Amino acid sequence: MKKKLLGIALGLTMVAGFCVTANAEGDLIKVGIINNDPSESGYRTANVNDLTNTFTEENGYEASFAYNNDNAEQIAAAQQFIQDGVDYLLLSAADVAGWDTVLQDAQNEGVQVILFDRTIDADESLYAASVVSDMAKEGQTAVEWLAGQGLDEYNVIHIQGVMGSAAQVGRSGALDEKVEAEDNWNIVVQQTAEWNAEKAQQIVQSVIDSGEAFNVIYAENDDMAKGAVAALDAAGISHGVGKDVIIMGFDTNKWALEELKAGNWNYDGQCNPFQSSYLVDIIEKLEAGEELDEKVIIMEEKGFDAETITDEDIEQYGI
Amino acid sequence: MNDKSKKTSAAAVLTKLTRNQIFIPLAALLLLVIINLIAGPSFFKISYSANNAGNMIFSGYPITILDFGSELAILAIGMTLVTAASGGQDISVGAAIAIAGSVMLRVLCGNAGSRPETMQAPIIVAFLAGCVVAMLFGAFNGVLVAFFRIQPMVATLILYTAGRSIAAWINNNELPIINEPEFGYFGGIIPGIPIPTPFLIAVACMIVTALVLKFTTLGLYTQSVGINEKSARLNGLNPTFIKFLSFVILGLCVGVAGLIKVSRLSTINYSVIAKDIEMDAILAVALGGNALGGGKFNMVASILGAYVIQFLTQTLYRFKVSSDALPAYKAIVVIILVVASAPTVREKISSLWKNRKAHAKEVG
Structure with a gap:
């Protein structure tokens, strides 16, 4: 206070x-x-x-x-x-x-x-305008990437953020739809860890203890993915590129992208925090008395694959 | 005749058992064990396998409970003393863990930025620094409660509100990450020892506590202050100091729990680390059958209570109960405990018990 x-x-x-x-x-x-x-x-x-x-x-x-x-x-x-x-x-x-x-x-x-x-x-x-992220699109990009991996069966541990937050709603929505639509996509467990790495660790540990099979961890931010990976490490379950379990996270923290580069994780979705260039653009247009092309500007956001990520990407997009 | 005396002695044992404080957490534990057995005995399977670093380790639900319940057990030790001495609870332990953890990482990072290649100080130095800071904040709470006689929950509300901001400020809002595997030993395993280190640390804390309670007068003094402060003073005790001391001891527990917490993932997130752990710690004390209004306490029952809470959490995870509904289930436990320990309910039960006994005698 x-x-x-x-x-x-x-x-x-x-x-x-x-x-x-x-x-x-x-x-x-x-x-x-x-x-x-x-x-x-x-x-x-x-x-x-x-x-x-x-x-x-x-x-x-x-x-x-x-x-x-x-x-x-x-x-x-x-x-x-x-x-x-x-x-x-x-x-x-x-x-x-x-x-x-x-x-x-x-x-x-x-x-x-x-x-x-x-x-x-x-x-x-x-x-006058708004510059925002499209969380639903972030989810779709991630789910499309996952579908492109061509697994025979998708057994997903879905770790959600704080329920009701825009990021959680958007990122959960795409996966829920896909699981609904495809026969070979199953949710092993769907739990909120409330952006908390340790809670994610406990949730994944609990699935491991129960002996249920899974091959994908879809965590709605990097911290929770990190917690999940800690549980896998302790249980001797391999993860990452070409390994048993696919690890997915969001937010492109620098350390997370480095995990990607090392092949320990497979995918990380960007949530672009760099709005300033868009804001400057808008202000300059308004100052010049120009009309804005669109009122709502949705930022471009990328998804990174462990196999194609470069050091430049880490430098440029890591936060 | 012989048969009858056996019967009465069995009843006496039963009464004695139910009267014993530790009966409550034991009964809760038994209930959870039975529920899990019915749902499938695989819950109690323990396996022995290698982790990704190639070290052998025990795993399974029981091990997970002992592992993740450890911080809570350590906190329960301090919380029991605070409850007994001051008749109130410290609700700032979660925030204090964030501060202690933040201090430890700050010391380890030194001037090498938030992601140092190597640790800039020995872990023991960082740990001690964290403990000292946690004890200072404990002392702050203790002063408010013991000297200024502020209600413990109100006094600790200050740190509860400000603690996480202070923790963030200590590291300039950065989120440090320690890369060296040695730092992860305290929240994981030490190579060659297949038991989770947090549990070993908790056991060490329990041994120290047991020795202190056995060979010093801390337990006796704490209880006398809690039962009747005035008569404790008349008997030459210093209630103010005893209360103050209990908060400092809780601070030490917070420091130890903080090390385990930051070591688990070798990093910290100020807003979520040890979130809501104070409620679990208070619940552990209550579940241990200790009066939340102070006075007599049973340390073993509190520690058992802490593991029972983790057992409950793990059971709910097993049944795939939504994790944001967990507090609701814990609330049910609290309601049952509070109602059961209310004087009016106790009187009812004991009078019912007496009636039944009298009735049995008449029939006999």
Whole structure:
């Protein structure tokens, strides 16, 4: 709590500080960026770093940041940014609901709102654009890759993320459909490990103890895949390229891609945290008074195969 | 005549057994064993095979229970003392484990970034640093409870809320990974010893605890403070210090459990490591038949309670119960325990028991 208060206080002083400099250099574009806490996950850390490295004074921006996993605090920060007269409000909302009023205020004050990473339940007229990941497509890409492996039988251990989160819903959906449609696809166990590596380890350990056969582990993020692999290692079950069990993960953490390169894992799906180039593109168009081609921009996301991944891929896409 | 006396002595043994505190976790354990036997005896099969590193290892459901129940058993030791002395529970142990684990990884990483090629400090140094920090946070809780007389649950709520942020701050929000296999020994196995190390560590903790309780007055003093603080003081004890000490000991338990937790996967995730473990630790104490309001305690029953909880978790996994429904099942256990130990229910049961006895006598 103390830390939070301190954070808010710091944020306010920063905003105040920027106001002063803004008067001196009027040609900078003022952006207020509201994001989730960088310690939330490796994905978020990469996301925050990407934004802070892009929206710099050298690039012609004067950016203020507010980090919070609490929706109400985020809304308070947004109001502050609007009062401070930012030109653009960039928003990754903690929760989909509750944003109508503050976004209406923004519109009245002439602040352009751009959503990134997460979408919200508000009228489309309230924001200029959104840059988001298509989680369902991430799932489809992964399942198509798996189908392309041509196994005689797919006995899948499906480890899910926190139930109801966009990533879980999207990534589970594709697999569920495929299992429903194909006779030789079976779910051995479908459990949520809530993004927790150790819980995933226990779930897989339990399947091993029960003696049931499986040949695929479909984990909805890298951490959980890592936990699953630890259970396999302890039980002496081989995994990876050309081995008994196929390992699939998501999020393209650097260490996970290295596991891929070493052949210990088979597939890793990207969830692109690098929205800043898209955001800059949109802002430049809006500044030039151009019309946007599309309101919702879905980022391109890749799936990596252990047999084709290169060191450059790890460098470029690892987070 | 002879026959009758045998009967009564059997009844006496039964009464004695049910009166014994350890009866509750034993009965729960027996129930779980029976359920699993009915569902298929393969649950109790133990195999001996090589892991991927080529080391021989025992495996099977019972081994898994002993392995993953270890952190909980270690925490139950400290939680039992805190409960007995202060009459309340520490709900910050999960967050404190995140801090202790974070400190250990920070020491091991040194200045070599979050993914060092080699460990920058001996594991023992990192472990001790983690323990010291965990004990300091334990002392912080202890001061709030013992000196400022804040309700334990309220006092530890502070660390419960802030702990994971502190843990993240210690490592600058990075998620360190230790690559050297030696660090994984504590949460896995040591080559050549086919038993999971966490269980061995838990056994070591139990032996130390048993020796301390046998050869020092810690147990006696803790119970006297818990039963009646005033009379304990009149008898020359220092209740404030005893309460404070119990939180520091729990801090040490947290440090040991933290080592096992971060060693399991040689990494840490601040927001999920040891999540909700405080509830399981409190449940272990309750399942051990210890009064949650303080006073007398039975350490063996608490530790057994911890393994019974892991047994329950593993059983539910076996029956493929959705893992986000696990807390609901544990809640049912809590309800049964709390209701069964409520004074009104106890009176009812004992009066029923007496009536039956009287009735039996009349018939005889």
